[in-house]
Amino acid sequence: MVTTSSFVxxxxxxxxxxxxxxxxxxxxxxETMRLCAGQLPLWTYHCQRLGAGAQKLGIALDLxxxxxxxxxxxxxxxxxxxxxxxxxAGVGPRGYRQQGQSPSYVLQYxxxxxxxxxxxxxxxxxxxxYALPHNAQLAxxxxxxxxxxxxxxxxxxxxxxxxxxxxxxxxxxxLSSNIFLFDGQSWLTPELTLCGxxxxxxxxxxxxxxxxxxxxxxxxxxxxxxxxxxxxxxxCNSVRGIQPVSELAGRAHWLTExxxxxxxxxxxxxxxxxxxxxxxxx
Amino acid sequence: MVTTSSFVxxxxxxxxxxxxxxxxxxxxxxETMRLCAGQLPLWTYHCQRLGAGAQKLGIALDLxxxxxxxxxxxxxxxxxxxxxxxxxAGVGPRGYRQQGQSPSYVLQYxxxxxxxxxxxxxxxxxxxxYALPHNAQLAxxxxxxxxxxxxxxxxxxxxxxxxxxxxxxxxxxxLSSNIFLFDGQSWLTPELTLCGxxxxxxxxxxxxxxxxxxxxxxxxxxxxxxxxxxxxxxxCNSVRGIQPVSELAGRAHWLTExxxxxxxxxxxxxxxxxxxxxxxxx
Numbered sequence: 001m002v003t004t005s006s007f008v009x010x011x012x013x014x015x016x017x018x019x020x021x022x023x024x025x026x027x028x029x030x031e032t033m034r035l036c037a038g039q040l041p042l043w044t045y046h047c048q049r050l051g052a053g054a055q056k057l058g059i060a061l062d063l064x065x066x067x068x069x070x071x072x073x074x075x076x077x078x079x080x081x082x083x084x085x086x087x088x089a090g091v092g093p094r095g096y097r098q099q100g101q102s103p104s105y106v107l108q109y110x111x112x113x114x115x116x117x118x119x120x121x122x123x124x125x126x127x128x129x130y131a132l133p134h135n136a137q138l139a140x141x142x143x144x145x146x147x148x149x150x151x152x153x154x155x156x157x158x159x160x161x162x163x164x165x166x167x168x169x170x171x172x173x174x175l176s177s178n179i180f181l182f183d184g185q186s187w188l189t190p191e192l193t194l195c196g197x198x199x200x201x202x203x204x205x206x207x208x209x210x211x212x213x214x215x216x217x218x219x220x221x222x223x224x225x226x227x228x229x230x231x232x233x234x235x236c237n238s239v240r241g242i243q244p245v246s247e248l249a250g251r252a253h254w255l256t257e258x259x260x261x262x263x264x265x266x267x268x269x270x271x272x273x274x275x276x277x278x279x280x281x282x
Numbered sequence: 283m284v285t286t287s288s289f290v291x292x293x294x295x296x297x298x299x300x301x302x303x304x305x306x307x308x309x310x311x312x313e314t315m316r317l318c319a320g321q322l323p324l325w326t327y328h329c330q331r332l333g334a335g336a337q338k339l340g341i342a343l344d345l346x347x348x349x350x351x352x353x354x355x356x357x358x359x360x361x362x363x364x365x366x367x368x369x370x371a372g373v374g375p376r377g378y379r380q381q382g383q384s385p386s387y388v389l390q391y392x393x394x395x396x397x398x399x400x401x402x403x404x405x406x407x408x409x410x411x412y413a414l415p416h417n418a419q420l421a422x423x424x425x426x427x428x429x430x431x432x433x434x435x436x437x438x439x440x441x442x443x444x445x446x447x448x449x450x451x452x453x454x455x456x457l458s459s460n461i462f463l464f465d466g467q468s469w470l471t472p473e474l475t476l477c478g479x480x481x482x483x484x485x486x487x488x489x490x491x492x493x494x495x496x497x498x499x500x501x502x503x504x505x506x507x508x509x510x511x512x513x514x515x516x517x518c519n520s521v522r523g524i525q526p527v528s529e530l531a532g533r534a535h536w537l538t539e540x541x542x543x544x545x546x547x548x549x550x551x552x553x554x555x556x557x558x559x560x561x562x563x564x
Contacts, residue, residue, distance in 0.1 A: 097438070
């Protein structure tokens with residue numbers, strides 16, 4: 001057991017019923033959230049994405065109920081670390097057709113995995129051979145069908161995060177983070193209409209943080225050559241914040257030992273994020 | 283709870299650890315098997331498919347261990363019904379990368395859902411709007427990422443099974459069964475190299491049962507027009523056996539009340555199956 005504490009539907013519990021649709025079909029969504037001084041700083045964003053995903057999957061999220069469970073869990077959990085929230089379609093009879101059952105609300109605490117200085121920890125990327133298939137109906141949602149990521153991760157060397165392309169060779173995301181590149185003039189991040197997970201931190205950066213640095217950010221289709229030609233690259237998620245990318249193994253180096261801290265534009269975004277959300281400070 | 287009895291890793295247990303990769307990522311495979319007089323008549327086929335799927339997903343199936351657990355469960359379960367076997371990548375730390383953990387072996391009993399005369403119960407199909415995306419690396423495997431089927435099922439009217447096409451409009455399968463059509467000369471069933479689940483009953487019919495009726499069967503790409511123009515259509519799986527299809531709503535009628543039992547070639551396959559495996563007799 002890696003969890004130190006967990007709740008299912010408001011009850012302390014470390015397991016889920018075998019008939020839960022989350023287990024049998026991956027019929028559910030999840031959020032992995034930074035827990036900081038007993039608070040979830042990006043809760044509003046997580047909650048909106050969770051609600052949108054639940055709606056697409058036909059899961060009747062009861063938000064007041066979830067917030068009651070969450071409050072209870074936050075009082076029981078340590079003050080700092082991560083909270084993983086799973087919302088599944090609940091326990092039901094066998095068969096793909098849903099039959100109006102109540103969702104399951106699962107909350108788990110995880111200790112911090114990285115030191116407080118994570119924000120400037122540099123990430124090395126390796127290109128995954130596994131290509132993300134297109135599926136417009138599931139794209140963007142953080143659902144429980146994650147075999148694409150599992151199979152891609154299995155191909156990686158130790159010490160690398162994976163860069164995932166789609167079946168047409170477009171840059172999509174890293175294994176568990178979104179990717180941004182600076183092309184010398186502005187920031188770009190891949191559009192995620194056909195595959196990929198639309199991260200909460202990605203949204204925050206696009207809507208608030210990057211504009212506040214005085215730079216522009218565009219969401220668009222990005223090919224591998226554009227990534228390789230970028231002057232700066234970072235990955236981000238709502239647990240680790242922003243992490244500069246030093247290289248794409250065998251293909252590109254954006255940061256060398258001598259150039260650090262050379263990622264000038266990245267540093268501006270990191271500083272702006274730290275100002276708005278101190279828990280993501282380096 | 284719909285299960286009357288279940289085992290996890292050989293222990294009577296109705297729940298699975300929250301940290302299991304089956305729940306978090308759908309990292310697992312499953313088999314739903316007909317249980318008949320305390321036996322699983324198609325176990326050899328199920329076992330081979332399970333092993334092939336586990337290998338593709340990097341799950342270290344320990345077959346002697348599974349067979350021990352299975353024997354124990356069969357002694358505890360009622361003699362007739364269904365057994366659902368889940369093999370997951372097991373309990374592990376958070377993160378897509380697998381770290382050598384042992385699989386989880388889950389066995390659940392379900393009572394028979396249909397009367398003994400199921401083999402001739404007629405199925406009505408409705409075309410699913412939801413199209414199956416292509417993914418050559420996961421095609422054919424009966425894995426736990428089943429949101430495609432869940433979303434397709436949500437669109438169906440009561441009383442219908444769903445006919446699923448792929449994103450290119452090819453006929454692939456029904457919601458939880460494979461499909462065969464007779465074109466007037468021989469049997470055809472869709473190839474499943476880019477999506478779909480390669481059913482155990484489909485394999486048995488292709489390799490043994492249909493050839494034994496004196497007919498030929500081809501596995502090939504099939505478009506919707508070919509299906510509509512078929513003279514007979516049936517669906518099959520390893521729980522319900524063979525079920526003739528009467529219609530594709532609004533598009534085709536293969537059986538009318540007056541023509542029953544008019545599916546001459548289908549009847550030959552059903553009879554041949556019943557001879558080889560009496561539990562699938564009408």
